[in-house]
Amino acid sequence: MKITSARFVFLLFIFAFTGLNAQQTSVMVRAKAKDAKFIGSSIGGAKIYIKNAETGEILAEGLTTGSTGNTEKIMNNPWKRNEDLSEEGTAGFLANMDLEEPVFVTVEAHAPINKKQATVVSSTQLWLIPGKDITGDGIVLEVPGFVVDILSPQTHERIPETNEVQITANIVLMCGCPVTEGGIWDASQYEVKALISSDGEQVKELNMKVGEKPSTFSVSTNLEAGLYGITVYAFDPVTGNTGVDKTNIIIN
Incomplete structure (x- = not known):
């Protein structure tokens, strides 16, 4: 099919406009053992997947790395609303995605990934909005067992x-x-x-x-x-x- 110069310019404009609208969006995902601490490097980490819930496309994937966290803070101290349990260096996976529009996602943690007889999948779903970062504790998935x-x-x-x-x-x-x-x-x-x-x-x-x-x-x-x-x-x-x-x- 022959593309006229006017149509080519229009398509080029649409492509450029779409690219400019994509915004980097950072999402922290952590896996936390039920009645215990965060799942990190010491046990091989949790494998994290962020998927488009409609299409199944993997938008980001990686391992949680870092420490299991502050024992006193996590296990002994009273917890207050909006207070992070994590600290700098606490295990997590930071996903950086270029999003053009809001997308409904499924977030999965397969943990602990190196212990196949014990690995379970914990998941949740939420909307991600372009340019709206989710940081701090981020999305915390509880892993029982x-x-x-x-x-x-x-x-x-x-x-x-x-x-x-x-x-x-x-x-x-x-x-x-x-x-x-x-x-x-x-x-x-x-x-x-x-x-x-x-x-x-x-x-x-x-x-x-x-x-x-x-x-x-x-x-x-x-x-x-x-x-x-x-x-x-x-x-x-x-x-x-x-x-x-x-x-x-x-x-x-």
Whole structure:
């Protein structure tokens, strides 16, 4: 199709006008563990996506980086309206977008991104307005749960029937905050159990006790020869936080 000089000038004007109208808009997004602190570099961060809610187009993405924040301020001090919980250096992801018009977005946090058995998605939706920055605490997405890692026995480990099976797990909040006896995140508040199954049926349910090393829970048991699945779960009856990890072993 032939484009006349007048039409070309008109199209050029429209393109230039649209470009001039795009305004850089900064949006801070943070992920905060339920009943704990911000999710940052120490546990690998949260993966953040800002998407056009209508089309699914990703407008910005990145990892939250920085510290978990000020423990005293977040966990102990009374909170006042409009007061930021974050400080300089507190973990977050600052998205800088060129917006031409208001856009309705979905903001997602996949966290903690490096712990796949524990990663959950927290999301919200809102309008972003060109040139209207959202800073300070910004958009804070709460991430519930525990990160549970079975340390022993190892996956597919072969254990003699005559040996005790030592089940040990590491349990932290989603920010990596430690669980200790009498600590801010009190181990005595949590229910931690090992469920042992064989051929699809549960054969044992064992209470796990906190050890001297922070965040470590363990229990020992004996098993007959066979194939077993081990599930370790943590549950906080106060906050509803939960977490699970699984492994399989062979007793011969």
